[in-house]
Amino acid sequence: MKRPLLIFIVLAFGLSWAAALPLWLGKGLASPQLAWVATLMMFTPTAGVLGAWAVSRTPFREWARQTGLTFGDRKKRTAVLLLTTWLGVPLLVLLAMGLSAAVGVVSLDLDQLSLLRAALRARGMTVPADLGGVAVLQIVVAALAGPALNAIPALGEEWGWRGWLLPRLVSSNGMVAGLVFTGAIWGAWHAPLTLLGYNYPRLGSWAALFFIGFCVLFGVLAGWLRLRTGSVWPSVVAHGSLNAVAAPALLLGDAAAPPNEVLVGVTGLVGWVLLAIVGAALLRFSPVRRPQPVA
Incomplete structure (x- = not known):
């Protein structure tokens, strides 16, 4: 039981650090290699799953079922939750921005869209006359197409975290502990980027610790979907949608008072509270059964 877990952790973490070396040896998050490094890292949990499978001697069809590559025993339920997640995660992201504005930790500039305007200019792009229409289109496209466009790299992570690791940790540690441990490991795995300030540049290297909190809370939602x-496919959609929508939503802020990412949005403290409420409600009112141990 311990050997496959060790193989999974060593491959997922070791290869992620190897992938991120160009950033650490170069310009950090300012490196033009950031996008492909981050994408390459997302496939390292899959390498961990394949390493664990290599020592399991389990037929691949059975392994695929155990690790969630199928649609599960109740395919209609999976399809409904997949669609609900596809639409629900963008709504959750936008709700977090709305709540952030309501409690006064961010100023939204929905009239002038000054932060989006500044971001376009910083990239050397021409600001369109109908910037409002562009902003709406950007968010709609991210919400509708994001999960599909991000499906392959999101699967690269989710097959490892929610597909293989989560059922294993839940079966051996209990529901809540398994969800928390999986989220914490997932968050710590991001360290090659978050130690450089990724997602929370104001925090510097402390971003690595802070991001673990978000991963635990969002991991409850993704984990509930899996169980x-x-x-694993609804979790893939949730992950892909989050990656597509979270950044455009932050650009609805005011350039004169840019959002503090530690507080604002779904990845900030306001979002943490929202995710905690949603996760607790799901576990309380729609509980899931403890899975059988996996190889």
Whole structure:
């Protein structure tokens, strides 16, 4: 039981650090290699799953079922939750921005869209006359197409974290502990980027610790989807949608008072509270059964 877990952790973490070396040896997050490094890292948990499978001697069809590559035993439920997640995660992200504005930790500039305007200019792009229409289109496209466009790299992570690791940790440690441990490991895995300030540049290297908190809370939602359906695909959609929508939503802020990412949005403290409420409600009112131990 311990050997596959060790293989998984060594491959997922070791390869992620190897992938991120160009950033650490170069310009850090300012490196033009950041995008492909971050994408390459997302496939290292899959390498961990394949390493664990290599020592399991389990037929691949059975391994695929155990690790959630199928649609589970109740395919209609999986399809419904997949669609709900596809639409629900963008709404959750926008709700977090709205709550951030309501409690006064961010100023939204929905009239002039000054932060989006500044971001376009910083990239050397021409600001369109109908910037409001562009902003709406950007968010709509991110919400509708993001999960599909991000599906392959999101699967690269989710097959490892929610597909293989989560059922294993839940079966051996209990529901809540398994969800928390999986989220914490997932968050710590991001250290090659977050130690450089990724996602929370104001925090510097402390971003690595702070991001673990977010990963635990969002991991409860992604984990509930996995355990409720027996499939990793709703978790893939949740992850892909988050990656597509979270950044454009922050650009709705005011350039004169840019959002503090530690507080604002779904990845900030306001979002943490929202995610905690949603996660607790799901576990309380739609509980999932403890899975059987996996190889």
